[in-house]
Amino acid sequence: MKISKFYFFVLFLFLIFSFSACGKKDLSDQNQNGKNEEKQLGANVSNEESYFSKSVEDLFAEGKPLQCSAxxxxxxxxxxxxxxxxxxxxKLRVESQTLNKASNLNIxxxxxxxxxxxxxxxxxxxxxxxxxxVEENQENVKDKNIDENNNFDMKEEFDFKCKSWKVDSSMFDLPxxxxxxxxxxLMNGFGTNAPTINNEQSGTAPSFGNGNSVDACSYCNMLPAGSDRDECLDACS
Incomplete structure (x- = not known):
């Protein structure tokens, strides 16, 4: 898949649908037995880093102050x-750093x-x-019966490295x-036409142009022609 799709769906849909996978999970060199022992988070997470195979949904449900990376x-x-x-x-904050290897573009x-x-x-x-x-989108996804081929699995597990942190409420403030x-x-407009991870897209993918900028409005071209696409183009212009 192209890096533009990779970027958009990992950084936006990836969050919305509890971070279903769009590539190879890292941290594969971690000791498997150690991960299994730490899989049940419980109340024992400390300031020392621990490794887990969990979904974001599960970590969020723990209701514990955690700082994790993947x-x-x-x-x-x-x-x-x-x-x-x-x-x-x-509340959840996710800071992401994306690297396009071809252009060496960091986002x-x-x-x-x-x-x-x-x-x-x-x-x-x-x-x-x-x-x-969130609620509107989750309801729409349920109604549209988006299947597993779209990789929107709310329970998919990742290899996380986590530790406790002293919650700083300002981290959740908007700029x-x-x-x-x-x-x-826009997201509801994808419906059953939601772009898949493993198959070629029917729409035109967003473009990074010369590698230094992105045409944000080109995301709208992935929508079927109609009012949803028009509204998207109007919003991003």
């Missing part, structure tokens, strides 16, 4: 993600879950951020210099 790789690039869970299972992004909204922004487009209502465009209707 890496996703493909032949086109890699994403290193750092997660900050609050201590009551209500930094931040995603925040707060009060049933996901917020996302990066340092690539220098535009306003994006947001999406005051950005407004966030509501893309709930």
């Amino acid at each position: 890496t996703v790789e493909s032949g086109e690039g890699s994403v290193v993600m750092n997660y900050y869970f609050d201590n009551n299972g209500k 930094n992004s931040v995603s925040i879950l707060d009060d049933n909204w996901y917020y996302f922004w990066d340092d690539l487009t220098n535009k306003d951020g994006m947001k999406m209502k 005051k210099d950005k407004t966030f465009k509501d893309l709930t209707s």
Whole structure:
């Protein structure tokens, strides 16, 4: 898959659907027995780093103040993600660093879950951020019966490296210099036509152009022609 798709779906849909995989899980050199012993998180996570095979959904449900990291790789690039869970299972911050190997382009992004909204922004487009209502999207996914081929598995496990952290509430604050465009209707518009990870896309994929900038509006071209695509193009312009 192309790095542009890899970037978009890992950093946005990846968060929305509890980070289903879009590449090879890293940390494969960790001792398997050690991971199995640590798999049940319990109340024993300390300031020392521990390794787990868990889903983001499970870690979030623990309701414990955790700072975790994971890496996703493909032949086109890699994403290193750092997660900050609050201590009551209500807020999550994800800081991601994406590398496009072909152009040596590095992209930094931040995603925040707060009060049933996901917020996302990066340092690539220098535009306003994006947001999406969680409940509406989850209901839509259920109604559309998106199958396993789309890799939107809310329970997929990753190899995480975690430790406890003293929760800093400011980490979940939104930047005051950005407004966030509501893309709930855009994501709902994918419906059963949601792009798959393993198959060729029917739409036109977003482009990184000369490797230094991205055409954010080209994401909208993955939607079927109609009002949803028009609304998307209007929102990103």
